[in-house]
Amino acid sequence: MTRFEILHTESSCGWGGQELRIIDESEGFLDRGHGVTIAASPESRIFVEASKRSVPVVALPIARRSISGLHAIHAYLASRPVDIINTHSSTDSWLVALSTRLLRAPPKLVRTRHVSATIPGNWPSQWLYRSAVSHVVTTGAALRSQVIRETGLAEARVTSVPSGIDLERFFPGDRAAARALLGVSPDVFLIGIVATLRSWKGHRYLVEAFAALRDARLRLAIVGDGPGAENLRLQIAELGISDRVLMPGNQADVVPWLRSMDIFVLPSYANEGVPQSIMQAQACGIPLISTAVGSIGEIVAHNETGLLVTPRDGDSLRAAITQLKEDAELRARLSAAALDQARARYAAANMIDRMHEVFLGVMARGN
Numbered sequence: 001m002t003r004f005e006i007l008h009t010e011s012s013c014g015w016g017g018q019e020l021r022i023i024d025e026s027e028g029f030l031d032r033g034h035g036v037t038i039a040a041s042p043e044s045r046i047f048v049e050a051s052k053r054s055v056p057v058v059a060l061p062i063a064r065r066s067i068s069g070l071h072a073i074h075a076y077l078a079s080r081p082v083d084i085i086n087t088h089s090s091t092d093s094w095l096v097a098l099s100t101r102l103l104r105a106p107p108k109l110v111r112t113r114h115v116s117a118t119i120p121g122n123w124p125s126q127w128l129y130r131s132a133v134s135h136v137v138t139t140g141a142a143l144r145s146q147v148i149r150e151t152g153l154a155e156a157r158v159t160s161v162p163s164g165i166d167l168e169r170f171f172p173g174d175r176a177a178a179r180a181l182l183g184v185s186p187d188v189f190l191i192g193i194v195a196t197l198r199s200w201k202g203h204r205y206l207v208e209a210f211a212a213l214r215d216a217r218l219r220l221a222i223v224g225d226g227p228g229a230e231n232l233r234l235q236i237a238e239l240g241i242s243d244r245v246l247m248p249g250n251q252a253d254v255v256p257w258l259r260s261m262d263i264f265v266l267p268s269y270a271n272e273g274v275p276q277s278i279m280q281a282q283a284c285g286i287p288l289i290s291t292a293v294g295s296i297g298e299i300v301a302h303n304e305t306g307l308l309v310t311p312r313d314g315d316s317l318r319a320a321i322t323q324l325k326e327d328a329e330l331r332a333r334l335s336a337a338a339l340d341q342a343r344a345r346y347a348a349a350n351m352i353d354r355m356h357e358v359f360l361g362v363m364a365r366g367n
Contacts, residue, residue: 002360002363003033003034003035004029004034004035004083004084004359004363005034005035005081005082005083005084006026006029006034006035006036006037006082006083006084006085006086006359007036007037007038007039007077007082007084007085007086007107008022008025008026008036008037008038008039008085008086008087008088009038009039009040009060009062009073009085009086009087009088009092009093009095009096010022010038010039010040010044010046010088010089010092011040011041011062011063011064011088011089011090011091011092011095012044012046012088012089013041013043013044013045013063014044014045014196014198014226015045015046015049015196015225015250016195016196016198017114017163017273017275017276017277018088018089018114018115019045019046019049020276021114021139021163021276021351022038022046022088023038023046023049023050023053023055024163024164024165024166024348024351025351025352025355026038026050026055027053027055028348028349028351028352029352029355029356030055032352032356035082036055036056037056037057037058037082038050038055038056038057038058039057039058039060039062039073039076039092040057040058040059040060040062041059041060041061041062041063042059043063044063047059058076060072060073060076062091062092062095063091064091065091065094065095069095070095070098070099071099073095073096073099073100074099074100074102074103077099077100077103077107078103081105081107082107083107083108083359083363084107084108084109084110084359084362084363085100085107085108085109085110086110086111086112086137087109087110087111087112088112088114093111093128093133094128096109097109097128097132097133100132108134108135108362108363109132109133109134110133110134110135110136110137110358110359110362111128111129111133111135111136111137112136112137112138112139113136113137113138113139113143113147113273114139114273115143115271115272115273115294116142116143116146116270116271116272116273116293116294116295117270117271118150119146119147119150119151121150126151126152129147129151129153130151130152130153134157134362134365135157135158135159135358135361135362136151136153136157136158136159137158137159137160137161137355137358138158138159138160138161138273138295139160139161139162139163139273139274139295140160140162140273140274140294140295140298141160141295141298142294142295142297142298143160143273143294143295144158144159144160159354159358161351161354161355161358162274162295162298162299162345162350162351163273163274163276163279163351164346164347164348164349164350164351164352165276165279165280165283165342165346165347165348166348167283167342167343167346167347167348169255170255170258170279170280170283170284170342171283171284171285172259172284172285172339173255173256173259173284174259175259175260177259178255178256178257178259178260179260181256182248182256182257182260184219184221184246184260185219187217188217188218188219189215189217189218189219189262189263189325190219190220190221190260190261190262190263191206191210191218191219191220191221191261191262191263191265191321192220192221192222192223192257192258192260192261192263192264192265193206193221193222193223193224193264193265193266193277194223194224194254194257194258194264194277194280194281195223195224195266195268195275195277196224196225196226197222197224197225197226197227197228197229197232198226198227198228199228200268200269200270200271200272201228201266201267201268202266202267202268202269202291202311202312203222203228203232203267204228204231204232204235205267205269205312205313205314205317206220206222206265206267206317207220207222207232207235207236207239207241207245208235208239208314208317209314209315209317209318209321210241210244210245210318210321211239211240211241212314212318213318213321213322215325218244218325219244219245219246220241220244220245220246221245221246221248221257221260221261222245222246222247223248223249223250223251223254223257224249224250224251225249225250229247232247233247254277254280255280255284258280258281258284258286259284259286261281261286262286262287262325262331263286263287263288263289263321263324263325263331264277264278264281264286264287264288264289265288265289265290265317265321266278266288266289266290266291266296267289267290267291267309267311267317268290268291268293268294268296268311269291269293269311269312270293270294270311271293271294272293272294272295272296273294273295274294274295274296274298274299275290275296278290278296278299278300278306279299279342279346281338282299282305282306282335282338282339282341282342282346283339283342283343283346285335285336285338285339286335287306287324287330287331287332287334287335287338288300288306288307288334288338289306289307289308289309289317289320289321289324290306290307290308290309291308291309291310291311292308293311296308299341299345300338303334304334304337305334305337305338305341306334306338307320307323307324307334
């Protein structure tokens with residue numbers, strides 16, 4: 001087996017599916033005998049979480065584009081050569097691309113695109129994708145098509161590798177036991193979301209839809225934290241539903257929260273790849289509602305493995321929640337089909353296998 005020395009870089013200081021994938025992928029390659037290190041800003045969440053999970057991590061000042069960041073990456077690579085650098089956000093991709101220009105034998109650069117944000121058409125961005133990067137990985141087929149369309153890259157240089165999840169951790173469990181653990185009443189009907197509190201995740205539309213549902217048994221669980229937390233709290237207070245909304249913040253283990261839910265909702269309206277939270281909910285057997293944004297439609301087929309609604313439309317979301325709430329047979333059918341799909345497609349080993357194929361191809365091409 002060809003052994004690689006891999007450096008993952010992540011400039012984001014937030015926490016979500018992107019950062020979780022980097023750690024999961026790193027663990028998978030470490031288990032197979034490869035050398036893996038994550039480079040991240042010391043104040044970032046991924047730096048802390050990688051350390052907790054015994055994934056090698058190095059602190060570099062890469063949260064912002066800066067001369068110090070360029071020097072730090074160059075100095076690190078000069079002292080410890082690697083075969084492949086896998087970048088994950090815009091800032092670290094630029095810092096790596098520029099700093100490696102100063103190396104006599106630069107490592108291969110693989111850029112993973114996790115979101116569907118537009119790639120600018122300016123020449124620096126086109127240089128980054130067309131010249132500096134050896135290969136682009138996307139987390140879904142729709143994102144792959146977008147990258148090819150917006151950069152003009154040959155199809156052979158862009159590969160879709162969906163994220164995988166730990167199916168030994170995410171699986172159906174006892175709802176009553178989960179609620180007892182969390183202190184959630186067994187008598188409520190719980191609607192929930194697990195996502196970083198960013199505007200484009202659509203929390204405000206979920207809150208709006210929930211507030212319009214006049215059922216005293218309903219509760220809403222918003223699991224996660226992020227820059228939109230305060231605005232959400234203000235919206236919830238203004239709507240007078242604070243007593244029916246749970247906001248436990250970030251959770252080290254989201255499985256009990258997922259298992260406690262009657263319906264999972266992710267009403268994103270932009271920037272999505274294939275959200276891990278949807279995959280996790282499906283693997284836990286939770287019926288769900290989402291939108292066909294980014295690559296979500298690749299894992300949620302309307303009325304087959306979930307319900308899809310119009311983005312930024314509280315009325316559409318409210319109607320879907322009502323439909324699922326009132327139709328136990330539909331909930332059971334959707335969750336069973338999604339669970340079968342998860343077991344067949346979502347194993348983390350599949351992601352590691354496909355990323356290994358990408359790295360083998362990049363090293364073999366020599367460019």
